[in-house]
Amino acid sequence: MSSQSMEKSTVEHIPAPPIREPTAVDVEYSWQGSNRVELLENGEAYFPRVFEALRQAQSEILLETFILFEDKVGNELQQILIEAAQRGVRITVSLDGFGCGELSSGFLSALSGAGVHLQMFDPAPKRLGIRTNWFRRLHRKIVVVDGTVAFIGGINFSADHLADFGPEAKQDYSVEVQGPVVADIHHFALLQCGRPVRAKYWWQRRRQRRSELAFSDHDGQVRLVYRDNGEHPTDIEEVYRQVLRTAQRRVVIANAYFFPGYRLLREIRNAARRGVDVRLILQGQPDMMVARLAARMTYDYLLKSGVKIYEYCDRPLHGKVALVDEDWSTVGSSNLDPLSLSMNLEANVLIRDRQFNRDLYDRLEDLSDHHCKMMSSEKIPSGWVWHMTVGFLVFHFLRHFPAWAGWLPAHKPRLKRITPTTGSDLHEPR
Incomplete structure (x- = not known):
């Protein structure tokens, strides 16, 4: 990653939550009924739906991905997140240190400078040109918007999930979920990104009841595992x-x-x-x-x-x-x-x-x-x-x-926050 320094943001933002180490969370989620689930095949179906949900976000975005590239997909995601942060949406983005290890400091600086809370799972430097954080990857792909809609599956934020990428374009699937199970996915994402999980406020409970009513005629049973x-x-x-x-x-x-x-x-x-x-x-x-x-x-x-x-x-x-x-x-x-x-x-x-x-x-x-x-x-x-x-x-x-x-030292993963002043040395030897 580039070693150029990052400028401090002059905009006031919501303070970042305290970061925690990626420890195990003993939570088992049960089946939730009356959900609406839609299959999204490949980037042609997935990216437009996710990006539209992000553009409509009003209060919160939680995003985890294994891979984020600086290509046409990654750049569009970056711009959408910056615009959402600038209108006051609280955003936490969790990236994997191996899959996202080539992101430039400029790309990350633009996000963190706008107020996006960025954190890297198991960041590590290259040694002799070789990455050392091969194992224990954050391989999940989850997006939760305003606690009301979630996306989960195998699609990363990269252009190789689009057919116009060429012969190496990937065949892949994800789902869009609305309904009661989104509360479980939201709870799980909050725990994983280090955010404190509190009891739902009255307005959140009312919104959840509305969701259950809206999908009461749908028999979709969904469980997060x-x-x-x-x-x-x-x-x-x-x-x-x-x-x-x-x-x-x-x-x-x-x-x-x-x-x-x-x-x-x-x-x-x-x-x-x-x-x-x-x-x-x-x-x-x-x-x-x-x-x-x-x-x-x-x-x-x-x-x-x-x-x-x-x-x-x-x-x-x-x-x-x-x-x-x-x-x-x-x-x-x-x-x-x-x-x-x-x-x-x-x-x-x-x-x-x-x-x-x-x-x-x-x-x-x-x-x-x-x-x-x-x-x-x-x-x-x-x-x-x-x-x-x-x-x-x-x-x-x-x-x-x-x-x-499991015997290797690289198997002691950690989360590290990316800020405008620390992002440039994210992969420096430690």
Whole structure:
């Protein structure tokens, strides 16, 4: 990051909340009914909805993202946040030190100078040109506006989620949520960004009652589930295993990075063995070849049990979605790999809604039917013995990797506030 100094802001702003270390929060959220949930596919659907909500913000914006780039998407987000801060909206933006480590001091200075409360999760300098904060990432993608609308999923704030980016544009999903569950997402976001969580004021309670009344005719059941490195390290994986055990007719999982542990693989296999139509949509054009090697290590085990595996080959698949039967779905930030299931900070929403399930199913079916190749024993690439051997080593390395990586000093993450006077040395050696 540039070492240029940042000018102090001359505008009076709301004082920043006291920052706290990213410790575990022992909160488990329950199912909330009468929500409205809309699937947003790719940046073309996601960015306009988020940006419009931000432009309409009146009191508060909470935003967490793994990646924010200084491109046309990041620059538009920056301008919207600056304008919101200047009209008095209280804004807290939490960024990951690895995914956002290349942001310039000028970009950050413009935000913090306007009054946006910026904080970086696990900032670290480059050493010999290499980043040292590879692990325990803030991988969530959450936006909450005025406590009434929330967005959660896998889409970052970067132009590579738009089709005009080219062949490397990502295929991804998020959801827009309105209704009672937004209060849970808002509560969670407040806790994670270090803001004190108080009892709702009378006007907030009245607004919540209005939300419940507005969506009383909608049967959308939604629950927030997350993983951290404290009290909830396996919550997302356990949800997958539970719904797979109870699946009766169909399971569709579309996931960018697929090399789960034995227990989850066994539940996928067992579901197919008892006659459930199990389909996996995985990367055929991965941005990291190691991910493809590890995923393909699981193919033989799953194909023999009747699991249908599709590789999406149009462009990189970045989605983290799944559905079971006709009413259960999940959308979020968590991959099914060791980083997401054992190390990163992640958040998904679970959704019980037949219309949403049908919408997601139709889109995934179109993906698998028209943009994927179905894998079989006959389609295994040449040199499979070599690939299987390498994949076996990669798979078992990644399986034990979280425990090994836990010994590294880089696994002591912290939050650091970015201010007009301190942002320039954010990644200086410490």
